[in-house]
Amino acid sequence: MQPRLSLAAVVLAVAGMLAGATDAGSRTHNAGSPLVPRIVARALPAVVSITTRQIEYDQFNQPSSTRGLGSGFLLDRSGHVLTNNHVIDGAEEIKVALTDGRVFRATMVGADRFTDLAVLKIEGRSLPALRLAASSKLAVGETVVAIGSPLWIEGGPTVTAGVVSALGRTMEQPGLPMLHDLIQTAINPGNSGGPLLNLRGEVVRINTAVIASAHGIGFAISASTIRPVVRTLLTRGRVVRASLGVVAVSVTPQVAYANELPMERGALVIRVEAGGAGEAAGLRAGDVIAAIAGKAVLDLHQLHDALSRHRVGEAIEISVWREGQALTLTPILREES
Numbered sequence: 001m002q003p004r005l006s007l008a009a010v011v012l013a014v015a016g017m018l019a020g021a022t023d024a025g026s027r028t029h030n031a032g033s034p035l036v037p038r039i040v041a042r043a044l045p046a047v048v049s050i051t052t053r054q055i056e057y058d059q060f061n062q063p064s065s066t067r068g069l070g071s072g073f074l075l076d077r078s079g080h081v082l083t084n085n086h087v088i089d090g091a092e093e094i095k096v097a098l099t100d101g102r103v104f105r106a107t108m109v110g111a112d113r114f115t116d117l118a119v120l121k122i123e124g125r126s127l128p129a130l131r132l133a134a135s136s137k138l139a140v141g142e143t144v145v146a147i148g149s150p151l152w153i154e155g156g157p158t159v160t161a162g163v164v165s166a167l168g169r170t171m172e173q174p175g176l177p178m179l180h181d182l183i184q185t186a187i188n189p190g191n192s193g194g195p196l197l198n199l200r201g202e203v204v205r206i207n208t209a210v211i212a213s214a215h216g217i218g219f220a221i222s223a224s225t226i227r228p229v230v231r232t233l234l235t236r237g238r239v240v241r242a243s244l245g246v247v248a249v250s251v252t253p254q255v256a257y258a259n260e261l262p263m264e265r266g267a268l269v270i271r272v273e274a275g276g277a278g279e280a281a282g283l284r285a286g287d288v289i290a291a292i293a294g295k296a297v298l299d300l301h302q303l304h305d306a307l308s309r310h311r312v313g314e315a316i317e318i319s320v321w322r323e324g325q326a327l328t329l330t331p332i333l334r335e336e337s
Contacts, residue, residue, distance in 0.1 A: 036161050036199075040147065040159050042201050043130060043195065043197055044099050044156075045098065045099055046074040047072075047147050047149045047157055048081060048096050048097060048098055048149060050070040050072050050087055050088070050094065050096055050097075051069055051094075051095045052067065052068040052069075052070070052087065052095075053065055053066070053092055054066055054068070054090045068087065068088075068091065070084065070087030070088070071083070071148050071149045071194045072084075072087075072096070072194075073195045074127055074129045074130065075129060076129050077128070078121075079121055079122040079123055079127050080119055080120070080234065081121070081122060082118075082206070084116050084117065084118060084208060085112060085115075086116055088111065088118050088120070089113075094107075094120060098128075099149065099156065099157065104122035105122070106120040107120065109233060110232075110233030110238050112232075112238065114241060116208065117230065117233070118233075130195055130197075130202075132227075133198060133203060138164050138204060138205075140163075141164065142164045143198075143199055144164060144197065144198060144204065145159065145161050146195075146197075146218075147159050147194040147195055147197070148193060148194035194206075206226065240312065241307070241335070242307055242310050242333035243276065243307065244276065244277050244278040244283070244333065245272065245276015245278045245334060246271065246272050246273065246276065247269070248269045249267070249300060250266075251264060251265055251268050251288060255268060259286075261288060262324075263290070266288040266289060266299075266321070267288065267300050267303040268287075268288050269283060269284065269288070269289065270285055272285055277333050280332070281318075281329045281330060282329055284322065286323075287320045287322050288322075289303060289319070289320055290320065292317075292318050292319075293306065293310070293317055293318075307333070310333055312335045313332065313333065314333050315330050315332045316333060317329075317330050318330075
């Protein structure tokens with residue numbers, strides 16, 4: 001049985017990001033706090049615009065140069081810039097522009113498609129940088145400030161002050177990485193990819209996703225997700241992950257009803273990649289992964305979390321429901337492509 005599933009379309013917008021939280025004192029301020037202009041003035045020099053150039057081919061196999069735009073911010077005074085992987089993916093040339101007018105050619109340090117993060121490097125003097133908050137805690141209702149730096153808008157970067165609307169959001173979208181532990185806040189596309197600041201001027205999140213059909217509703221990635229990835233990219237250039245080689249979605253009551261499933265939790269496999277660990281073990285589209293190594297898998301987030309605890313080359317036992325039968329498969333995990 002092939003799964004029949006309709007996923008909400010979410011557009012990942014351009015650029016940057018990272019981590020942290022605020023103290024209890026900062027939560028006493030509102031979005032109209034007089035602190036906001038001072039915070040923005042201090043942060044703006046480290047918020048950057050990113051332009052990319054890549055070669056694409058038309059239906060007649062003729063090459064053409066296309067330009068991409070995004071945002072990011074300087075992680076340190078050495079010139080490391082944090083942005084989204086989708087902003088620079090496939091780019092042959094990357095340029096980073098600061099608000100003081102300086103433009104630098106950037107080199108790739110490392111990228112991770114799974115978390116949609118990338119670190120770039122520019123060479124310059126007297127480079128500003130944003131400070132990352134030490135804590136990753138945030139509270140619903142807490143005031144935050146989003147900044148973006150889109151090159152196509154005259155007048156410089158855009159700023160939005162608002163509050164944290166919700167915590168623990170998960171975004172699933174076909175063809176793009178699944179992001180976990182997001183916060184929801186009010187931002188606009190001009191802010192996407194820029195830093196999300198607390199009222200101490202520290203970076204607490206990265207503005208990453210905007211719902212195309214809803215004005216002002218956006219999402220930002222958690223520091224707990226970002227910090228270890230960025231650390232690994234800075235030291236190794238890439239993140240090695242064990243993979244089953246499948247594309248799956250969380251089973252919800254709606255998904256269960258649409259696909260005539262007897263359970264309302266688990267991870268529904270919608271595609272098995274050729275040559276992957278799942279295919280070798282006999283996984284099929286339509287299977288529901290219910291447990292890994294004896295631990296229940298209630299949704300896609302738990303599936304990813306369970307896989308992160310195992311290594312490439314390791315054989316793991318997975319429990320699968322298929323057309324009324326409970327099966328046990330033992331795939332040997334391979335490196336995520």
